[in-house]
Amino acid sequence: MIDECLVAEFRIDGDDCPLARATTRVPVTIEANAPQLRADGNVLLHFSGPADDRLSAVLDEDESIRYLHVTHTDGGYTYRCLAKHPCVVHELVDVGFLVESMEYSNGGATMRGAVVGNEVLRGVMEKAAQTVGIQLQRVYPLRTDDESAIGRAWDLTPAQEESLHVAYEMGYFDLPRTITAADVAEELGISKSAFLERLRRAQRSLFGVLFG
Template sequence: MIDECLVAEFRIEGDDCPLARATEDAAVTVDAAAPQLRTDGNVLLRFSAPLDDRLATTLDRDERIRYLHVTGGDDTCTYRCLSKHPCVVHELVDEGFLVESMQYSGGGATMRGAVVGYDVLRGVMEKAGQTVGITLQRVYPLRADEDEPIGRAWDLTPAQEESLRVALELGYFAIPRERTANEVAAELGISKSAFLERLRRAQQSLFQTIFGESI
């Protein structure tokens, strides 16, 4: 039995993916589930983003996107569609990369997942080296108490999970507070209001999970 399971995070740049292009044109951040490749080569996509008509308009104009369905919320929308564009992530999946989450922003994508053993990691890295614009951001062992991603266990989006983690690392939650919201937002590369909104939503999800939906 292989004991070593590793968490890996990759950044994709330069891929002509419809979601990546849309985040560049509409200037939004998209949190996506792992894309599902059909036997006919088309890809099923499910993702969410802040309420913004520009994203739906941009995707509607992309001839590679079909059957776009949007479910609106107070300030977040969930999208489902079929894409005729093959995702480069499937090349890594074929080598053993288990995708947990993907986030598109600024014309690129960050994907986080797991590999079982260093031999599989080497194979994934070799494939990444042959693929346009993929770089390894970080890799670390998966702890025994991390059977599922933090975001999935606590119903957090990848953006919310990242905001909480960075805020904690920088001392935003320390007493007295070591960093301001502006400083954490700058580290994340987003506005102060966007950081505080992510923080508010993450805290709401955590509290609802702990205390129940009745709060």
């Protein structure tokens, strides 16, 4: 039995993915579930973004996207569609990378997931070196304490859970507040707007669970 599971985070730049292309034209952050590759080569995409009609228009114009469906919510839009070709992330999935979440911004993507053991991690890194613009940002052992279930219990993505945890530890929710959103964003290594977007979506998920 292998008892070591590692969490790895990669940054992808240069991938010809419709979501990456969309964020080069519209300055938004897109949070996506792991893309699902179908037997016919098409990819099922399920993702969300802010309530910005420019994003919907850009995606609708993209010839590589079919059957775009948009659901309007109080805090933003949720999208489902088919993409005509697989993204580079599937090459990592084929060698053992288990994608948990993806975040697109500024024409690239940050993806977070797990690998089982160092041998699989080496295989993923070798495959990443053969693809376009993939860099390992960090890797660390998967937590085994009770905190690992927080995201699942409250319907949070790993990125949202991390943002809430770091913000809380830094005192962002203290009164009076002495830590700014920019301070937390810098600690996370993301933009202020990306942190605030994660925070808003995490709050929506938490309130959704609390109030049904």
